[in-house]
Amino acid sequence: QVQLAESGGGLVQAGGSLRLSCAASGRTFNLYGMGWFRQAPGKEREFVAAITKSRSFTLYADSVKGRFTISTDNAKNTMYLQMNSLKPEDTAVYYCAGDRLSPLNTRVDGYNYWGQGTQVTVSS
Numbered sequence: 001q002v003q004l005a006e007s008g009g010g011l012v013q014a015g016g017s018l019r020l021s022c023a024a025s026g027r028t029f030n031l032y033g034m035g036w037f038r039q040a041p042g043k044e045r046e047f048v049a050a051i052t053k054s055r056s057f058t059l060y061a062d063s064v065k066g067r068f069t070i071s072t073d074n075a076k077n078t079m080y081l082q083m084n085s086l087k088p089e090d091t092a093v094y095y096c097a098g099d100r101l102s103p104l105n106t107r108v109d110g111y112n113y114w115g116q117g118t119q120v121t122v123s124s
Helices: none
Strands: 002-007 010-013 018-026 033-039 046-052 058-060 068-073 078-083 092-099 118-123
Touching (some): 002 092, 018 092, 018 118, 058 068, 078 092
Antiparallel strands (some): 002 018, 018 078, 033 046, 092 118
């Protein structure tokens, strides 16, 4: 099993920045890739970004491309999401996820492990 725990959410003004962290523990060697998803009130959970465990490849949703950067520190078993130029529409609960079968998965049902989520609120 793999346990994931997000941190770093909060309230920020539009145009500001936040960095989310996702600490992984347990059988992390099982993971092929990791990703970030978000869910706004009344909406379905959506893909934000993904990264291979080797850190060789990344993938972003069009809505965040050029503003968000996903990265990992494998020595610390931690994944990050640097979010710049935040917009009110980025407001959501952000979840990190781990995939033990395939890298760069954009589907919610493709991930095996999930964190509890961290709230990000962007005020206008």
